[in-house]
Ligand SMILES: Nc1ncnc2c1ncn2[C@@H]1O[C@H](COP(=O)(O)OP(=O)(O)OP(=O)(O)O)[C@@H](O)[C@H]1O
């Protein structure tokens with residue numbers, strides 16, 4: 001009953017039904033269902049090759065699904081590029097960041113999307129406005145950098161991740177997908193990125209966090225879903241599960257099988 005009340009009248013912000021993805025002879029995803037609510041932080045877990053990144057690349061417009069449909073804000077959508085998804089407010093932060101090291105922080109945030117005007121088909125970049133807006137946005141997210149004129153390559157891993165998140169949220173994102181955002185970070189930087197995620201959640205942004213780190217999942221997520229061999233395997237609010245159970249899901253074990261499996265993990 002409690003669970004029902006909590007679900008409330010709100011529909012899902014993003015939903016995917018029966019998503020199948022073939023890469024040649026490989027079935028990377030097999031009739032996967034997915035949903036995300038407003039302001040929800042969803043952890044997505046699964047072993048290497050389970051299909052996590054593929055599913056997220058479909059939701060963010062990089063890949064088209066072979067079968068299945070995506071519903072955003074109650075309407076069926078078909079994204080044919082990340083630009084389409086971006087227009088709808090869905091952003092993905094890739095694991096390899098894709099910041100341009102030899103460009104400044106503000107250029108990275110607005111890369112190719114700078115505020116400015118268009119004249120005779122050419123866009124006129126307003127550098128001053130870009131810098132001010134970038135600084136304001138970083139301030140809003142409580143991201144500290146010396147100056148927005150600093151080159152991205154001078155930043156620590158955590159700062160780079162923060163700038164990548166700033167880039168993803170610079171244009172009223174409604175869904176932010178993060179693929180292993182803390183995998184390459186030192187411990188003290190991990191906390192900052194996770195707190196950034198909490199801040200976005202407080203602004204009503206729906207967040208999908210792919211992570212192999214149980215500490216991250218249990219610190220920041222509201223719900224966790226597991227994929228196994230390209231299929232839905234488990235899905236539960238965080239308070240109804242625990243680390244050992246989730247580790248079991250990653251290995252494809254549930255219930256009775258788990259006692260055995262846990263002897264094999266720390
Ligand atoms: N572009 C591609 N071309 C061919 N096969 C692919 C492609 N992308 C993914 N695959 C295959 O699809 C399956 C799912 O891969 P995916 O990258 O989604 O896994 P993952 O869950 O993100 O794994 P990891 O935890 O290692 O990042 C794998 O078998 C992978 O080899």
Ligand SMILES: [Mg+2]
Pocket residue numbers: 052053054179
């Ligand atoms: Mg992946």
